Amino acid sequence: xxxxxxxxxxxxxxxxxxxxxxxxxxxxxxxxxxxxxxxxxxxxxxxxxxxxxxxxxxxxxxxxxxxxxxxxxxxxxxxxxxxxxxxxxxxxxxxxxxxxxxxxxxxxxxxxxxx
Numbered sequence: 213x214x215x216x217x218x219x220x221x222x223x224x225x226x227x228x229x230x231x232x233x234x235x236x237x238x239x240x241x242x243x244x245x246x247x248x249x250x251x252x253x254x255x256x257x258x259x260x261x262x263x264x265x266x267x268x269x270x271x272x273x274x275x276x277x278x279x280x281x282x283x284x285x286x287x288x289x290x291x292x293x294x295x296x297x298x299x300x301x302x303x304x305x306x307x308x309x310x311x312x313x314x315x316x317x318x319x320x321x322x323x324x325x326x327x
Contacts, residue, residue: 217273239275
């Protein structure tokens with residue numbers, strides 16, 4: 213079992229969600245998040261004054277998958293979250309973490325069946 217954490221552009225959330233659903237991944241958690249990396253923030257204008265915003269809005273997806281769905285999940289997110297044919301700086305990142313245990317609270321099911 214793995215936990216796939218994907219940080220994506222907010223405008224790509226619907227596309228990623230639809231693509232994951234078509235691929236058979238039907239459970240995920242989405243959270244608003246702020247971050248910065250190579251984009252170095254942005255300099256918007258507010259009432260004629262420029263101000264530096266170093267944290268940009270992103271969406272963090274947490275998806276628990278069994279081992280046989282990991283590569284499929286990553287491929288689907290990569291395809292759906294890119295802006296442009298080759299992607300751009302700021303499109304996001306994907307992290308894959310091991311999960312030691314999963315427990316479904318409603319049925320008291322443990323292990324891969326709980327995912």
